[in-house]
Amino acid sequence: MEKRKRKKRTSGNLATALARADQFAYNYQSPPGLDTQLVDEISGAKNEPPWMRQLRQKALKIFQKQKMPPWAPSLQDLNFQNLRYYLRPLPQASLSWDEVPPALKRTFEKIGLPRAEQEILAGVKAQFDSEVIYGSLRQELAQQGVIFLSMEEGLQQYPELVQQYFARLVPPADNKMAALNTAVWSGGSFIYVPPGVKVKRPLQVYFRINSESAGQFERTLIIVDREAELHYIEGCSAPLFSRASLHAAVVEIFVHKGAKMQYTTIQNWYKNVFNLVTKRARVEEGAVMRWLDGNLGSRLTMKYPCCLLAGAGARGETLSLSWAGEGQHQDLGAKMIHLAPQTRSRIISKSVSKEGGRCSYRGLIQINPGAHQARAKVVCDALLLDSFSRSDTYPVNRINESDSIFEHEATVSQVGAEQIHYLQSRGLTAEEAESLLVSGFLEPIIKEIPLEYAVELNRLIELEMEGSVG
Amino acid sequence: MEQEKVYLIQDPGEDKIVLSLQQEEERGKIYFFLLALQQGLYHWQLALEHCAARTWGRIEVRALVAAKAKIKIQGRIKIFPTARGSDSFLNLKTIFIGPTAQNWLEPQLEIETYPVRAGHAATSSGFDLRALTYLRARGISPQQGQQLLLQGFFYDLLKTIKSPQLRSQTRQRLKDALLKVKLDEN
Numbered sequence: 001m002e003k004r005k006r007k008k009r010t011s012g013n014l015a016t017a018l019a020r021a022d023q024f025a026y027n028y029q030s031p032p033g034l035d036t037q038l039v040d041e042i043s044g045a046k047n048e049p050p051w052m053r054q055l056r057q058k059a060l061k062i063f064q065k066q067k068m069p070p071w072a073p074s075l076q077d078l079n080f081q082n083l084r085y086y087l088r089p090l091p092q093a094s095l096s097w098d099e100v101p102p103a104l105k106r107t108f109e110k111i112g113l114p115r116a117e118q119e120i121l122a123g124v125k126a127q128f129d130s131e132v133i134y135g136s137l138r139q140e141l142a143q144q145g146v147i148f149l150s151m152e153e154g155l156q157q158y159p160e161l162v163q164q165y166f167a168r169l170v171p172p173a174d175n176k177m178a179a180l181n182t183a184v185w186s187g188g189s190f191i192y193v194p195p196g197v198k199v200k201r202p203l204q205v206y207f208r209i210n211s212e213s214a215g216q217f218e219r220t221l222i223i224v225d226r227e228a229e230l231h232y233i234e235g236c237s238a239p240l241f242s243r244a245s246l247h248a249a250v251v252e253i254f255v256h257k258g259a260k261m262q263y264t265t266i267q268n269w270y271k272n273v274f275n276l277v278t279k280r281a282r283v284e285e286g287a288v289m290r291w292l293d294g295n296l297g298s299r300l301t302m303k304y305p306c307c308l309l310a311g312a313g314a315r316g317e318t319l320s321l322s323w324a325g326e327g328q329h330q331d332l333g334a335k336m337i338h339l340a341p342q343t344r345s346r347i348i349s350k351s352v353s354k355e356g357g358r359c360s361y362r363g364l365i366q367i368n369p370g371a372h373q374a375r376a377k378v379v380c381d382a383l384l385l386d387s388f389s390r391s392d393t394y395p396v397n398r399i400n401e402s403d404s405i406f407e408h409e410a411t412v413s414q415v416g417a418e419q420i421h422y423l424q425s426r427g428l429t430a431e432e433a434e435s436l437l438v439s440g441f442l443e444p445i446i447k448e449i450p451l452e453y454a455v456e457l458n459r460l461i462e463l464e465m466e467g468s469v470g
Numbered sequence: 471m472e473q474e475k476v477y478l479i480q481d482p483g484e485d486k487i488v489l490s491l492q493q494e495e496e497r498g499k500i501y502f503f504l505l506a507l508q509q510g511l512y513h514w515q516l517a518l519e520h521c522a523a524r525t526w527g528r529i530e531v532r533a534l535v536a537a538k539a540k541i542k543i544q545g546r547i548k549i550f551p552t553a554r555g556s557d558s559f560l561n562l563k564t565i566f567i568g569p570t571a572q573n574w575l576e577p578q579l580e581i582e583t584y585p586v587r588a589g590h591a592a593t594s595s596g597f598d599l600r601a602l603t604y605l606r607a608r609g610i611s612p613q614q615g616q617q618l619l620l621q622g623f624f625y626d627l628l629k630t631i632k633s634p635q636l637r638s639q640t641r642q643r644l645k646d647a648l649l650k651v652k653l654d655e656n
């Protein structure tokens with residue numbers, strides 16, 4: 001049976017504009033391949049202390065020996081020796097938006113970053129390939145002691161603080177991609193929110209992979225001190241290239257007693273990007289951590305945000321939305337590890353597969369002995385929009401405390417013909433009807449995203465739905 | 471006609487059960503009762519494979535896990551591309567009656583066609599002491615109350631077994647096995 005061909009709006013829209021690479025002369029591009037010399041070169045270019053250089057080299061050895069887990073999707077189209085691991089667009093980051101070169105500005109202006117910075121954000125960072133090229137933070141937050149720097153700046157200006165926390169939650173031996181990131185990390189954010197400070201507006205970072213066969217390995221470390229609050233948003237894009245690129249990031253978050261943290265991701269990499277990410281948070285007594293994860297792009301994403309619920313009464317939540325179209329595989333999920341009494345966790349996952357796409361949910365709930373009265377709940381809903389697509393669910397639940405409650409449910413279904421027929425009887429086309437029903441399916445997660453980003457996300461989903469009913 | 475497979479497991483060990491629905495509109499159901507009262511690992515893989523169109527399948531598990539027992543149940547529903555219009559569900563329910571018991575549940579779905587209806591559910595909790603207190607308040611002894619609640623947990627599935635002979639045999643075996651459960655020792 002011939003697959004339906006999709007017609008998309010191809011002129012003048014944001015997705016098309018971002019699909020073109022920005023043309024300019026890089027300050028430095030490493031040759032393809034990875035070895036100890038490149039690792040030393042990256043560390044030297046950043047003037048790092050000896051402990052970081054040694055950690056990088058140790059991580060490189062681990063990466064070279066470690067294998068991907070047996071359940072992982074195939075990476076056969078990703079050639080690690082063909083990738084460029086370090087690309088520096090500018091000699092140094094710009095101090096103001098006016099100083100950013102026009103060629104780099106264009107991409108960030110397309111997605112509305114300067115306007116967002118003025119109107120809705122507390123601070124912003126823009127990363128282009130391997131380096132953060134621009135950053136800002138509202139003055140009143142800086143005066144309250146909030147730190148929002150690139151990871152390199154954080155290491156230079158707060159070396160003891162960084163050394164105390166760096167790689168504590170995600171050590172290089174954790175998995176192969178974590179080892180790679182630790183060896184060649186560049187860019188990313190270092191954030192510290194002092195006790196009691198509530199950052200009311202989000203901080204945002206935007207990542208752009210601009211070069212073909214490039215790797216981006218940002219490292220983010222966030223510390224939310226006692227009773228503080230923070231919302232962090234990250235977005236990303238990459239141009240259309242035929243050869244594979246790699247995004248292997250590591251995010252470590254420490255949410256101290258009574259603090260609240262939300263980490264929102266809108267991932268829209270182009271379909272040549274392998275997106276292999278490790279994200280982990282440690283949540284102390286009475287604290288709350290929420291991962292809000294939207295995944296529309298990439299060729300393959302493997303991402304399982306994790307909460308270690310280490311203190312009594314800690315709460316962890318993951319709301320995950322994934323979309324897999326032709327040639328895409330979203331292998332997503334979440335992990336909740338209950339280590340203490342009265343901890344609570346909730347995972348809600350919604351996925352849509354169409355035109356041969358594949359969405360897999362892969363999760364872990366672990367309730368350790370001593371986690372009395374812990375409660376965990378998982379809800380996975382999947383929509384299949386045609387017979388060429390696929391949906392999988394692979395949850396692992398290890399309940400080792402009898403005085404706990406665990407619930408898990410999952411469904412796989414399709415948009416009902418009766419529902420489409422009803423909406424058509426109200427004047428909608430079949431395409432409009434299906435799009436409306438898919439939006440309604442995803443609404444419980446989209447409504448948790450700040451309005452400006454939810455509007456954009458809905459628009460991207462509508463674009464994906466065009467031409468889908470034939 | 472619906473094929474029924476009924477299992478009542480009481481001893482530690484490892485094994486696999488596969489129910490494969492090969493004919494169009496074939497129906498099948500696995501009833502799996504597990505009483506993990508002995509120390510040791512109870513490792514079971516239960517698989518339901520839909521290979522033909524409009525097949526209907528269910529896996530229902532009820533498990534009781536006592537102190538020092540460890541259960542690992544991997545339940546898998548696989549709907550192949552040839553099985554359009556299939557309907558499948560996996561339900562895993564477990565109760566702990568011991569502070570050191572362990573319970574690993576892995577319900578899986580692999581869906582490769584459309585349209586289908588498929589899902590799974592898994593729950594795990596401790597023995598409901600409030601319900602036991604309620605029964606004692608109604609004049610029922612702790613031992614009788616415990617038996618009533620445990621039987622209720624298993625019998626709501628038991629009564630759905632269509633074959634009268636299978637239902638009757640399983641009821642008697644369950645009743646005899648549940649008499650050995652001693653909540654106080656755990």
